[in-house]
Amino acid sequence: xxxxxxxxxxxxxxxxxxxxxxxxxxxxxxxxxxxxxxxxxxxxxxxxxxxxxxxxxxxxxxxxxxxxxxxxxxxxxxxxxxxxxxxxxxxxxxxxxxxxxxxxxxxxxxxxxxxxxxxxxxxxxxxxxxxxxxxxxxxxxxxxxxxxxxxxxxxxxxxxxxxxxxxxxxxxxxxxxxxxxxxxxxxxxxxxxxxxxxxxxxxxxxxxxxxxxxxxxxxxxxxxxxxxxxxxxxxxxxxxxxxxxxxxxxxxxxxxxxxxxxxxxxxxxxxxxxxxxxxxxxxxxxxxxxxxxxxxxxxxxxxxxxxxxxxxxxxxxxxxxxxxxx
Numbered sequence: 001x002x003x004x005x006x007x008x009x010x011x012x013x014x015x016x017x018x019x020x021x022x023x024x025x026x027x028x029x030x031x032x033x034x035x036x037x038x039x040x041x042x043x044x045x046x047x048x049x050x051x052x053x054x055x056x057x058x059x060x061x062x063x064x065x066x067x068x069x070x071x072x073x074x075x076x077x078x079x080x081x082x083x084x085x086x087x088x089x090x091x092x093x094x095x096x097x098x099x100x101x102x103x104x105x106x107x108x109x110x111x112x113x114x115x116x117x118x119x120x121x122x123x124x125x126x127x128x129x130x131x132x133x134x135x136x137x138x139x140x141x142x143x144x145x146x147x148x149x150x151x152x153x154x155x156x157x158x159x160x161x162x163x164x165x166x167x168x169x170x171x172x173x174x175x176x177x178x179x180x181x182x183x184x185x186x187x188x189x190x191x192x193x194x195x196x197x198x199x200x201x202x203x204x205x206x207x208x209x210x211x212x213x214x215x216x217x218x219x220x221x222x223x224x225x226x227x228x229x230x231x232x233x234x235x236x237x238x239x240x241x242x243x244x245x246x247x248x249x250x251x252x253x254x255x256x257x258x259x260x261x262x263x264x265x266x267x268x269x270x271x272x273x274x275x276x277x278x279x280x281x282x283x284x285x286x287x288x289x290x291x292x293x294x295x296x297x298x299x300x301x302x303x304x305x306x307x308x309x310x311x312x313x314x315x316x317x318x319x320x321x322x323x324x325x326x
Contacts, residue, residue, distance in 0.1 A: 004030045007216075008069045010056060010098060011076030015174050016115070016167075018043035020073055020209040025049070027213070032065060034076075043174060056094040062101035071216045072112045074098050077149075079142060080278040087145035095149050099156045111161050111216045114153050118168040118201065118227065118296055119143030119288070129201075129233075129295040132225050139291075140284040150225070157223045163215045164225040168296060172205030172311070173319040182320060185243050190251045192236045193289045194258050200236075200294045201229040204311035214305040221305065227296040231309045239313065246317040258290045 007024045011017035012033030024031045025048055032050045035041075044051070054061040056076060066072055078090025095114060102109055122137035124130045138144045150164055171178040184191065192198075203211075211228035215221045237253070244250055265286035272279035288294075301307040319325075 005070040007071040017075040063105035067105040091145040117146040120146035123291040124293040129297040131297040161222040163221040168201040199233040226301040242313040
């Protein structure tokens with residue numbers, strides 16, 4: 001009888017990582033999650049998961065964790081930080097440590113999947129969604145750190161079978177970011193940035209982790225980069241319509257001029273100076289928000305991986321209601 005495949009997931013206690021761990025368990029894999037014992041295990045409790053108490057800067061422990069792995073999914077990363085060095089440490093140095101550990105401890109691994117971000121490419125234009133051949137023009141420090149992460153990964157592609165995946169904004173069960181949009185809506189307010197029609201690519205977490213899995217098992221994906229996203233593009237009025245349809249409730253739709261968005265960001269960033277934590281909303285996040293187009297073309301993932309978007313916004317809203325988040 002064939003032994004179970006072994007998959008290692010970094011960032012497995014988080015939103016995307018925990019959903020990926022669920023999928024891998026369902027596929028029959030033995031799953032190992034790299035996490036500090038101080039991390040919240042809320043989404044992993046009671047599941048057939050081996051938790052490796054190992055940080056991403058402990059090379060010797062990392063080698064031991066990955067040495068028997070068939071797949072490594074590097075999901076962990078830093079999305080907000082006060083200093084540029086913290087972005088580099090959380091997104092580039094950690095990636096180097098993981099790839100060094102695999103190179104030394106398990107050079108014959110089947111695949112390493114590195115989760116980058118749409119922000120590494122930067123926003124699109126009205127005429128054309130970005131694709132894997134588009135030049136990388138990130139507009140925030142986070143995006144620039146993910147670009148630097150990808151540049152590092154390419155240096156390892158002659159040593160290891162690696163695939164890079166770029167998701168856009170991710171929604172779904174367990175999310176706490178886009179969830180705020182739903183909660184605010186049910187409180188009677190839907191805020192939208194600017195007076196122009198903005199279009200964005202979004203992805204449900206279930207679709208995303210399925211895309212990551214397909215990237216891992218595909219024979220075509222070695223050395224490749226893929227956008228894993230929605231087939232369709234969303235506008236915020238359309239998101240509001242979907243929430244209204246799912247809940248039967250309406251809300252006041254308030255459009256905020258760009259200057260006001262930046263003003264709020266300036267104040268948020270100022271007050272974060274008196275906190276040890278980085279501001280959730282800052283000037284760079286405002287710059288992201290005011291862009292008219294964040295759309296990406298997933299033709300390559302569909303063609304080479306067989307990826308398909310399947311999950312709707314309604315499922316997320318239903319989950320929030322069932323779990324009394326709304």
